[in-house]
Amino acid sequence: MTADLLIHDAYIYVDRGWEIPSGWIAIAGGRIQSVGDSGSAAPPAKRRISANGKLVTPGLINCHHHMYQNLTRSYAPVTNGSLFEWLTGLYPLWAGLDEEAVFASTYVAMAELLLGGCTTSMDHMYVHPKPFLIDAQFRAANEIGFRFYATRGSMTRSVEDGGLPPASVVQDEDVILEDSVRLVEKFHDASAGAMNRVALAPCSLFSVTERIMSESARLADRYDLRLHTHLAEDPEEDTYCREVYGCTPVEYFERVGWASARSWVAHFIYPKHEEIKRLAHAGVCTAQCPCSNMLIGGGSADLMGLRALGMPVGLGCDGSASTDSASLWLEARTALLLGRYKNGPHSMSARDALDAATRGGAACLGWEDEIGHLRPGACADLVIWQMSDVSLAGALTDPVEALLRCGPATAGTTIVNGVPLVENGQPNLPGLNDVLKEHLKQARRIQRLRP
Template sequence: MPPAVDLLVKDAELLVVDGEREIPGGWVAVTDGRVAAVGGPGAEPEARSTVSAAGRIVTPGLINTHHHIYQNLTRSYAPAVNGSLFDWLTTLYPLWAALDEEAVHVSAYVGMAELLMGGCTTSSDHLYVHPRPHLVDAEIRAARDIGFRFHATRGSMTRSVEDGGLPPRSVTQTEDEVLADSERLIKAHHDPRPGALVRVALAPCSPFSVTKELMTATAELAERYDVRLHTHLAEDRDEDTYCLETYGCRPVEYFEDTGWLSDRSWVAHCIHPNDAELRRLAAAGVGVAHCPSSNMLIGGGTARVKEMRELGLPVGIGCDGSASTDHASLWMETRGALLLGRYRGGPGAMTARDALDIATRGSAQCLGRADELGHLRPGACADLVVWDLHEVALAGALSDPVEAWLRCGPARAWTTVVGGRVLVDRGEPVLPGLRDALREHGRIARSMQRLT
C-alpha cells in the first residue's frame, strides 16, 4: 500500500484542475506542499488529514498581480473618494507619510487575511511610499508569520512636487537610496528556488513619480539579479500628457526607451495604449495586471482584455489599492473582469472560465511562475480554494458549476490552502495573531486619518 499523503481535499462537486481539465466529484492529494495527484470518485488515496469539499467547487488559488496593501489604513477615505486619479493621490500622499514599520506590518497582516478569505493564495504588493526605512521588510515579515505566498515589489518615488512630480518630498527618496535598498532587499529576501514563498521584484511607481535615469538603472539591476519588474503604465490620460510634455513621447515608447520592454516586466492597468503599442507590448511578452474595480471606481477607463489576450499578452487580475478598490477580494475582481469583458465586447467576449483562467494561469504568467502556480496539475504548488456559496444563492443553478460560482454569489473561501497548509477553515482565517492585528490596525488607521 502506498504511503498516506499529507492532505486530501475530496468529494468536490467539481474540481477545476486548470483551463483544460475539470473533474466532477474530484479530489486533490497533497504531499510536501505540492500536488501529488488528482482524480475522480473511487480512487482516493489514504491521507493523514482530509478536507471535505462536498457540494462545493474547488479551484486553483487565485493570484493577485497588483496591490497596495498599506492603503487599507485609509480605506474609503471620504475626502478622496470622488476625485480623479491625480486628485486622489495628492489628497492621500500626506497621510501615507506617517507610515512606519509597525503600520506596514499590521496592515499587511490584516490585508493578507482578507486576501485569503477572498480565495487568494499568492499576492504581489507594490509598496512605493517610503517615508521611513525597512517598510518592505515589515510586510515580508507579515507574510512569513502567516505562511502566505508573497511577491514583494520594491516600489519607489524620486520625483517630488518640487521636481515636477505629484508626491510630497516626505514620501520620496533619492535614486541612490532606492537602488541601494533594492539591491539589499533582493539579497536579503528574494528566493529564486521552485516553490518559494517570498520573492522580490523592482517597481518604480510610475512615469510621473520617478526619473528616466532611475527607470533605466532599475531595469539594469533587475537583469543583473534576474528578478522581475513592475510599474504602473498607461493608467490615465493625464499620463499621456505628462509623458509627452516631459519626455517627448507616449508612455509605451518611454517604457521601451528605459529598457523595460521585455518578458521580465508586468504592468498595472494598461488602459490607454493604442493598437500599435499593444502589439509592441505583446511581442515583447509584457504582462498586464487588470484591475476592474479600481478602474471603474476612479472612472479612468478599463483595459482591453479580450484584445490583449488575443494578441498573446499575459493578463492577470489585480485588486489594486485598498484605498481605491476598498476591498481585497479576488473573487470580486474576477467577477468584475467577467462583467467588464462582456460589457466591452458582448456576451461572447468573456465567460466565467475565461475570467477564472485570467485570475489563475494568467496571473501566474505575469509573476513568471506559470510552471507551478495557477493550476492543480501534479507537481504544482498545493495552493487551492474550496469555495462556499449559500444554498439560497445557488438555488436553481444546476447546469454549470463554474458559471454558477462566478455569476451567483457572493462567494468566499470555505477553505484556503497555501503550500499544503490550511489558512482558512470553514470561512475563517486560521491566524492566531489576527485579533491583535485588527486592534492595532484600528488604532493606527484612526491616527493616520487624524480622527484621534
C-alpha cells in the same frame, strides 16, 4: 505514499481545459501529489477534508495591490475624486507610515485576500517615508504563511520637482538602488516553491527619473528579477510623457529597457493598438484592476482584446484607497461583467475570468510552472468555494459559471503551501484580533482622528 491531506467529493477545476466533476486531490510536502476522479483510488491521508460537492479551484493570484492603503480605506475627503485628486489628498497621510503601520496593514490585507480565495499576492510598496517597510511586510507574510511577492517601489519626484507626493515620501536615487539590492539579497528566493520573492517596481513613468527606470532594468538583468510599474493608466500620463520625454508612455517604456518578458504592468488602459502588439510580442504582461478602474471612472483595459493580441492578462485588487476591498473573487466577477458589457455576451465566459485570475496572474509573476493550476507537482495552493444554498438554488449544470454568475462567494477553505489558512469560512490566524486592534490604532493615527 500517504498524503498529508486529501480533499475529496469535489468538483475540481484543475487547469484550463481540465476539470474533474467528482474527484479528489492529494497533497504532500506542500505540493499537489496527485488528482483523480471518484472512480480511481485515492491514496491514504493523514487528514481528509470533504468538499461536499463544492467547487475547488487553484488559489487566485493578485498581481497588483497597494496593501498599506487599507489604513485609509474609504477616506471621505477623496472618495469621489479622480486618480490625481485622491493621490494628492492621500500622500500627506501616507507620509505617516512606519514599520508598525505597514506590518498591520499587510497582515490585514493578506487575511482579506485569503477570504477572497487568493493564495499568492504581490504588493507594490512605493511610499517610503521610513526605512525597512518592506521588511515589515515579509514579517507579516511569514507569520501568516502566505505566498508573497514583494515589489520594491519607488518615487523620486516630489511636489517641489513637479510631481504629486510630498518630499517626505520620495527618495534619493542611490538610496533606492542600494535598498533594492539589499532587499533582493536578503529576501528573494528563486528556488522552487518559494514563499518570498522580490521584484523591482518604480511607481510610474512620471514619478521617477529616467535613471531609476534604466538602472532597475539593469539590476533585473543582473539578479534575474521581474519588473513592474503602472503604465498608460491615465490620459494625463500621455501628456506628461510627450512634454517631458517627447514620446508616448509606451515609447518611453521601451526606451528605458523595460519592453521584455521580465515586465508586467498595471492598468494599461490607453495604449495604441500597435503599441499593444509590440509589447505583447516582447512578452510583457498586464494586470487589469476592474473594480478600481470603475470606481475612479478612468476606463479599464480590454482583457480579452489584449489576450487576442497575445498579451497575458492577470487581475489585481489595486489599493484600498481607490477600490476599498481586496477580494479576487470580486475582481474576477467584475472583469467578467465588464468584458461582456463592453464587447457583448459572447466575448467572455466565467472560465476566461477564472483563467485570468489564476494562469494570467501566474504569467504576470513569471511563475506559471508552479502556481495558478492544480496539476501534480504544482504548489498546493487551492480554494474550496462556499455560497449560501439560496444563492446556488437552481444552479445545477455548471459550477464554474455559477462561481462568478451567482454569489457572493467566499472561501470556505483556503490552503497555501498545503496548510489550511481559512477553514469553515474563517481565517485560521491566531494573531488576527490583536493585529486588527493595532490596525485601528494606526489608521486613526494616520487619518489624524482621535480615539
